Amino acid sequence: MKWMPAVAVPAVIVAGVLAVPLQAGAAVDLPDKTPQDVLELAAGSTVDTFSGTIEQTSELGLPEIPSTGDAATAEFADALDLLTGSHTVRVYQNGPDQSRVQVQDTMTERNLIQNGADLWLYDSADNTAAHTTLPADTGDRSAPGYTPSEMADTFLAEVAPSTEVTLGENTEVAGRTAYELVLTPNTDDTLVGSVSIAVDSETGLPLRVQVEALEAAEPAISVAFTSLSFDAPPADLFVFTAPAGATVTEESLPTKDAAGHPEGETSGVTVTGSGWDAVVSVPAGADAAAMAELTASPLYSQLTDAVDGGRALSATLMSVLITDDGRVFAGSVPVERLQAAAAQE
Template identity: 80%
Template sequence: MKWMPAVAVPAVIVAGVLAVPLQAGAAVDLPEKTPQGVLELAAGSTVDTFSGTLEQSSELGLPEVPSTGDAATAEFADALDLLTGSHTVRVYQNGDDQSRVQVQDTMSERNLIRNGSDVWVYDSADNTATHVTLPADAGATGDTGESYTPGELADKFLADVTPSTIVSLAENTQVAGRSAYELVLTPNTDDTLVGSVSIAVDAETGLPLRVQVEARDADEPAVSVAFTSLSLEAPAADLFSFAPPAGATVSEETLPTKDDAAHAETDQSGATVIGSGWDAVLAVPAGEDADQLAELTASPLYTQLTDAVDGGRALSTTLVSVLITDDGRVFAGSVPVERLQAAAAQE
């Protein structure tokens, strides 16, 4: 099960947006910019203090998980819930090391809270909490140790995405009452499930306000996340303090240091990436996590959630496909199943 989030979550994160529609005929008048100019605006954004409400919506075409009553199925269903349907999310950010994300469910709430080196994950539905102490070398999210000016970042991004991606601008828009430029990334290949990715960039601050991912030949976004309200003022300090409620089941976890993580990557280097860009395929050879894969394929859920195809079984969504071959290899990507089968045949 470990490789499933590694495949699905990036597709969702890169994804995005429930558009906040403009009134018919409404226009947003902004200074004219080129796509590179909008990239420079986003790269130069210094906003790290804000609070707001996000609306997230997903239409991935995932099959419904049947209720079997066992813990493993329930855990998988909970994870799948975050990738499907609609959710309202409250977000708070104060600098690099204070943040809070609240996923508001019908009768409960899930929280992810970071306050310095302390990270808490709390689910009010079953009153469970997990505490993680970040290692000293964790640093700030996105800290690469490299320094670029906004223009250099824009140049680097354009160099990385072209010629695999057509970068353009759509009509200016409004998100959460703020004017924004609409940056559009269109794959320059037919061998991907992704039709386009749209990013609304705040015209004043460069903060991304909305991201939309559309599947190829689809009328509606497959995944969408957008601010519906936004304040750039510092959130109250007590929002980042957390103590488990009375009776909560609390577990302690330890994250590896960067050196440990680098060593683990070296030890588990069997996975490879075939191709590059939008039609790249992740290939995991047979024998990697063999016990977990055997447990997965033995589950009744496996046959209910996958379809039999030549050479194995496949899980298909509007944005991601996964192929598990008869000999235990795994192939995944934002590509049609046929592309995974072709990759499997060449390995």
């Protein structure tokens, strides 16, 4: 991840960990509801115990990473792999502080396991494990989510006058009937065409999230359950012991400032606007060492294009601008909007 500006990574993950085509099938007959009814159904969901299989597909239009044999390039390619292509993910949740996510690749598996305050990340490809202790005073110690529910929460939190909320056709996901919420931005200054959320008709649990880019024939990204059970998973799934010979590291969570933002690399981050066309900016010098390493890399010129005022990375749902004076701008907006934001600072 160090090859990308730190501020861009969360935004790319939010965009890149979403998109499965609508499942064809017989019409689903459900009681009539208004969009507000379905919003309230999703907001009132209390499901926090389940297990299932999720299919994630992404077509983000990101440039292909050339094979150079360089370790740093390979590291970045591995990180990008999680945001592109197709992946099968097994998820297990038992209450608010026990969860396990298994990303299943062809010959390897990556696991994110939370058991109370303990958070483990294990990669079988190189037999490495990282451990973090979640702070007890945060109120919510949940690990980052990978289910349609957490992704839906991200978008539903942004429902505002800038969003038109409608209902699509009733559908079926993982054998369960669902209402289809459709969120459409009321602005032309975004790359997002619409977000569709399939909401379980009984529990309100989001079962599928799709994000479509403007003028795209297929969803750019999606996460959807293909199987789902509300039975409590076995307790031993949340107990992790590093395998013999594994390289284990202890990681610390970054401290936060008074506003709740991580201190250090992303200090000085600002957000211009709100909603779909918001632009995040990082001042020059926020992480001079990382920026120098980034711009010195051969990947920098291969993954970005020269534009007025700097260089830009353009993807289906996101743009990043690095100006000649070292500032970074990112958002789900065209590069032109980032250039306008840079000119106003």
